[in-house]
Amino acid sequence: MAWEHPPYQFLDGEGEPWGLDVEVARLVFSKLGREAAFVAGDWDDVLASLRLGQVDCVTGVEIYRNHGRGHFSFTSPYYKRKAVIFVHQGDPDIFEAADLVSKVVAGDRSSYVEQYLRSRGLLKSIRIVKTKSIDQSMQMLAEGRVVAVIAPMAVGLLLAERHGVAVRIMDIGDPGSPVGFAVEKGNEELRKRLEAALAALKREGALKPVLERWVR
Numbered sequence: 001m002a003w004e005h006p007p008y009q010f011l012d013g014e015g016e017p018w019g020l021d022v023e024v025a026r027l028v029f030s031k032l033g034r035e036a037a038f039v040a041g042d043w044d045d046v047l048a049s050l051r052l053g054q055v056d057c058v059t060g061v062e063i064y065r066n067h068g069r070g071h072f073s074f075t076s077p078y079y080k081r082k083a084v085i086f087v088h089q090g091d092p093d094i095f096e097a098a099d100l101v102s103k104v105v106a107g108d109r110s111s112y113v114e115q116y117l118r119s120r121g122l123l124k125s126i127r128i129v130k131t132k133s134i135d136q137s138m139q140m141l142a143e144g145r146v147v148a149v150i151a152p153m154a155v156g157l158l159l160a161e162r163h164g165v166a167v168r169i170m171d172i173g174d175p176g177s178p179v180g181f182a183v184e185k186g187n188e189e190l191r192k193r194l195e196a197a198l199a200a201l202k203r204e205g206a207l208k209p210v211l212e213r214w215v216r
Contacts, residue, residue: 082175
């Protein structure tokens, strides 16, 4: 899991894993009669660990975004994650996507925002810098090293507050990327068990209060 991704995945004040995806994983594994043990790391490293069989599954994975990798199978989603563009609230020059041309932007790659920029013919004229975390991207915005940050809306809002950045949201109409569990392709037994546990939690109404608590 990637720990600088609040409110989805992060370390609390005592250094323990917490967040929406953590709560859901604990509920799911409790249904399976097992205790979830979490491994933190850079997102690409986490997915590589899954491919190498070093972890059983990864939670909080944007399904469509990672489907093309071809190495994973996915459960049904348990929520959707909406990506937006964050700019300084007082920026006098950036109000729509076209205003990012010839500018430097930090944040998520292969997101809905990037697909949108490509469809508008803008992507090749915008320099998108991939950082180690969205926290680092927001810090770069606070320091004026980039003019915008691409990030999930809930994550960006929390990190902007953490860095003391007053931001304005450019919503380009992302309907939300479905998020679920990923397992190594071919591990259909585990995928079906995770799917059954998620389905049971949905029927029981156990997921709804978790989602409402973390994402408003």
